[in-house]
Amino acid sequence: MAAATNGTNGVHNGVNGSAHAVSRPLTPGIYAPIPTFFLPGSEDLDLEALSAHIVRTANAGVLPLLAGSMGEGIHLTHSERVTLIKTARKALDSAGLTRIPIVAGTGTGSTRETVELCREAAEAGADYAIVIASGYFAGVLAGSKKALKAFWSEVAEKSPIPVIIYNYPGASGGIDLDSDLITELAQECPNLAGVKLTCGNVGKLTRIAATVSDPSFASLYPRKNPNAPFLVLGGFIDFLLPSSYANAHGAITGLANVAPYSSVKLFQLSEAVHKDPSLLPEAQRLQAIVGRADFTIAKASISGTKALMEKLYGYGGVPRKPLPPIEPEAFEALWAHPHVQDIVRVERELSGKIAS
Template structure:
């Protein structure tokens, strides 16, 4: 069992970078970006949707985990946990990926619902629960539920199913809600964020609570007020300091009302940037990283790169310009 705690805060799904000529992994860019994100106070997530996990072989996923752990440890960042995507097409493959990730140095696995046979699974609530029960029971590391209907054939885990799974298995330590359903987040938090619940249903590591994390940052401030725990957001690749500042102010405002006005201002800038970047997908994120830091490149085929015209329009979009300016101000760069 890992000794690195999964804490409330901001998590960033790190892209997998590829060499332009061969599409082989570009490990130097990956390691440089990992350090950039962590040094901004944001926790990393590897081989997620933004990391193009569906485009990676099992061996490449392992390579990224080993490289990340080695890179962090070499910089003295030994307390930073690694959350790794281990979703597969079957329960068997998912467990193979969980074990491989654990062996490579992962601390937690985030598991998306298999969506290839969504038509059958979506109608069978017990089958959905059994998938997560079995993975949690057999995974050597704790898991998070990953609810992303757009990437799971439309399967959308409801709040009751999520809280039932959280209550039944202490090896399930959180959920990422990329459904964007603020009501669902509120309902889940109303159950799992209560102190009496944490005492009655402790995770396997006694000091951990069940984390409820949004999949976007456009409701990071409101989620703090319903006892949410932060977000896992691709926007943190572009603006990690800004989103970390927004999270910190949101938490601070719960006990210090003087922080609320600035939190609201930052939430507006971040929310506008979030919806704008989300529309351009992985290729848009990579194009912005190329502009900002000199690395990014293209996604793996068949996912197309962003066109030159669209990349230029994204870079010059007022919401992105405002976010980039905020990031430079907060980071001091």
């Protein structure tokens, strides 16, 4: 079994299992947790929709994350996760986007199976893994710093690809890593490549970024893969501009599935304003539109996001059961909401400018 083990991040092409040396660094920016699309009736994977969406978002500058929460990773088998990764890699390569990295969700119940999924993801063509702690035994784990630290330490040590910590209390039984623990993991585990903070705790983000974004961190705590620095990423995009001032590195946001150009533009403005303060009013204006849309659409969850994609792009569908689809009346209210209409208007403006 070949895997990504060297400093240049040699990876598989995800199609026929042969390895090739393509460097796909983990960079600051906007990442989208890509939904998993299902065929009506059978709930089989809709790989045509996945391929179209991966290329659509990548062309807007958004980087893909497969089999995360939005991707219903908990509803997928091992073989389905592998199929998603291979399909995404093939779609990106066929579109000439060979240098776009793939992040894959590999968190599951036990440490053993999580490591197994990391290996399978690497073999399928994933460049990075993102790992959440299972909440099934949260009553034991949430209060045990030692157990939580051991989980990510072992996974990072045994994974053939760099690992991102996924901190999402709402999906892990309330397990919420504090800034001290995340910082310790970053310092002690050279194969950890970042953290996604879906806890929405801006203070936590600021404290972690203060350590890992300090110029001394890279020399004191070098990464196993120099192309995979430790990134601090928000789990929402509604605080992207202020997080940029705290030296964080972007966001992994479901909104980027609905409004990829708007999300990327906000990131670009948030970075550019450091050199050109005259851009701050425009960055603040767009942050307000994006932040309101993020909050409103996130409340509609996976089913609402998929329904919006169906309306806008012609694909999206419904979640895999037992998750229910959004009720028609609720979707009509979501679509008509001024926050949604504002982001749709901005997205059409930005995508039209780039297309022209």
